[in-house]
Amino acid sequence: MTTDAPTVPLTAPLPVTAPVAPAPAPERLRTLRTRTLPARWRITAWIILSTVFTMxxxxxxxxxxxxxxxxxxxxxxxxxxxxxxxxxxxxxxxxxxxxxxxxxxxxxxxxxxxxxxxxxxxxxxxxxxxxxxxxxxxxxxxxxxxxxxxxxxxxxxxxxxxxxxxxxxxxxxxxxxxxxxxxxxxxxxxxxxxxxxxxxxxxxxEEGVAAFAGIAFAGILLSSGVAWLVAGQILAPVRAVHRVAQSISEHDLTTRVPVEGTDDIAAVATTFNQMLDRLERLHATQQQFVDDAGHELRTPITVVRGQLELLSDDPEERAETLRLVNDELSRMSRIVTDLLVLARAQQPDFVRIAGCDVATLTLDIEAKAQALGDRRWQLMEVAEGTVRLDPQRVTQAVLQLAANAVQVTNDGDRIRIGSRFEGAGMDRRLQLWVQDTGPGVAPDDAERIFERFVRGGARADTNGPTPRSGSGLGLAIVRAITDGHGGAAWVDSVFGEGATFGIDLPAPETDVTTEKGL
CATH class of the missing domain: 3.30.450 (Beta-Lactamase)
Structure with missing residues (x-):
């Protein structure tokens, strides 16, 4: 693999998202008395009553x-x-x-x-x-x-x-x-x-009091009109919220309440819009999950149904059919698991940030990768220091890159793993990478390989390269994990000479950190 190959960033760095505690379950609402008088009339009536009592x-x-x-x-x-x-x-x-x-x-x-x-x-x-x-x-x-x-x-x-x-x-x-x-x-x-x-x-x-009563009556009439107008102005944003709520349907969650000013009513409108944003994201996530599941599960379901329809009484054929069915069911289970991970990536607690020793994390990842395949695993460099990240999600991402490297290499091939710091101060970033000696990634694939259901590259074997296996969700999960950290996923490859996949995470420098080459 050449060292002057271009690096293609797949995601833009985003702010680190701190973990958010789950919202408490809403309390059971008490049964309220039915109100038949519109709110505008109630507000006006209370203003008039208070004015009458004051007068x-x-x-x-x-x-x-x-x-x-x-x-x-x-x-x-x-x-x-x-x-x-x-x-x-x-x-x-x-x-x-x-x-x-x-x-x-x-x-x-x-x-x-x-x-x-x-x-x-x-x-x-x-x-x-x-x-x-x-x-x-x-x-x-x-x-x-x-x-x-x-x-x-x-x-x-x-x-x-x-x-x-x-x-x-x-x-x-x-x-x-x-x-x-x-x-x-x-x-x-x-x-x-x-x-x-x-x-x-x-x-x-008494005459003065009577005159005051007449003036007060005129003032009450005037204040009634003013109260009616003021109540209308106060309730105007509420009516806007009502109109927006009525216009929202299952297929259109894009409408928002116009927000004007910074008062309490504007705060209500802002909160309502934020709720609609969450609902829209949730709906989009659910819709995408349904679409992805329908897209990916259609083929294995068809295969399983076809195999079961052709099930014969011959023991050998029956065993082979059951093996194929079991393999397809296992693949379906993996697809569903990956889709659930991607769906959960939209939740605020997907990434749980904590202090983590980078050297220990790197060594643990290398040890776990040994079980993925019979390859020559090499730990090339280890960054030393403490960084705030989610060690479990980062381990999941790097092991996914290692699993992909196993898929595109043969037994005994070399796969390198490492971690290092780039930059300094508040701009410092942590890179964890996996390098394989496979066929590499085509330039067209490099631009979109981290998207869902995109399969790129080829696997080398004695009979020549064959298309990569898998659901096409592994690298999408890697990207979701880096997005949750405010980082980026990247690939550096020359087609036919192997590839280096990595993740780039923000790691502001707080203590002196060194790197140790192995």
Missing amino acids: LAVGLIGRSLFLSGVETAANTEIEQEAAEFVRFIDTGIDAGTDEPFASVEKLLADFVGRQSVHENEILVGVVDGEVLTVADGVAPEEKHPLDMTPGRSIPAEMLAPTVRAGASEDSPAGPLRWGRVDFTLGERSGALLIVQLTGDDRAAV
């Missing part, structure tokens, strides 16, 4: 706060008037005479007459339980809604000995708050009654 809560809380503010403002006004009256009593000087007040009536009339009351405020001077004087800010058409005319008796609850402040919701003037300041001048006593009518302010609050 209702805001309205009720706002109403309560504003009414409380009305009561607080009325109390503040009462306390302010009461404080002014107390200061007035403490002074006790009649501004007209610069003398102390001579009577309770004079003090009350003087104080009430000086006050400028605001709207809905009433000041009442009380002596002996009757109205003495009144100052109010009530509109003329509502003059004295409490009938606080002079000489009129004050309601009993406003003169209770232990109650000096209170509120009334059902008075003739509507809701009000009041406070009373009692005082004594000489031997007589009197009181100032301060009344705050809160009906108008409370009515204003």
